[in-house]
Structure formats: structure tokens, C-alpha cells
Amino acid sequence: MTAETVISLAENGVWVVFLVAGPLLVVALVLGFGVAIFQATTQIQEQTLAFIPKILGVLGCLVLFGPWMLSQLVNFTYQIFSNLHEFIG
Numbered sequence: 001m002t003a004e005t006v007i008s009l010a011e012n013g014v015w016v017v018f019l020v021a022g023p024l025l026v027v028a029l030v031l032g033f034g035v036a037i038f039q040a041t042t043q044i045q046e047q048t049l050a051f052i053p054k055i056l057g058v059l060g061c062l063v064l065f066g067p068w069m070l071s072q073l074v075n076f077t078y079q080i081f082s083n084l085h086e087f088i089g
Contacts, residue, residue: 001086001087001088005086009080012079013076016072016073016076019072020069020072023061023065023069024058024061024065027057027058027060028054028057028058032050032054034053035049035050035053035054
């Protein structure tokens with residue numbers, strides 16, 4: 001296995017991680033920013049107010065994007081396993 005192959009596999013792995021984690025992180029970021037603005041304007045500094053909307057938003061996003069995320073992971077794993085004979089030899 002050459003260095004180019006290893007770098008290509010690592011690059012594809014990083015892209016799959018970005019694709020799979022991206023929607024969840026964006027939703028958590030947007031909701032966290034919205035809650036922070038709400039807390040700053042109303043001066044309510046309750047700790048649970050910051051976490052509950054993010055948890056519910058990420059859970060909803062996971063329900064919506066879960067099948068797509070799973071298909072991306074399965075596709076990447078299938079590509080690795082189907083080309084395994086090229087990596088070992």
C-alpha cells in the first residue's frame with residue numbers, strides 16, 4: 001500500500017466525518033447562539049435553558065438526517081471492504 005493510498009483513505013474518512021457530523025453541529029451551533037442571545041436580552045441565566053433546546057434540536061436533526069448519515073457511513077465502509085484486497089497486497 002502506497003502513501004498516496006493511505007492519504008486518500010484518510011482524506012475520504014475525514015470528509016465522511018464532516019458530512020455526517022456537520023448537520024448536527026450546525027443545528028447545535030444555531031440553537032446555542034439563539035439561546036445565548038435570548039439569555040442575554042432577558043438576563044435569565046438558567047443553565048438548563050441552554051441545554052434543553054440543543055438536546056431537542058440535535059435529537060430532531062438526528063431523526064431527520066439519521067438515515068442519510070447511516071447510508072453515508074455504510075457506503076464508505078462498503079467501499080473500504082470491497083477494495084480490501086488492494087490495500088493488503
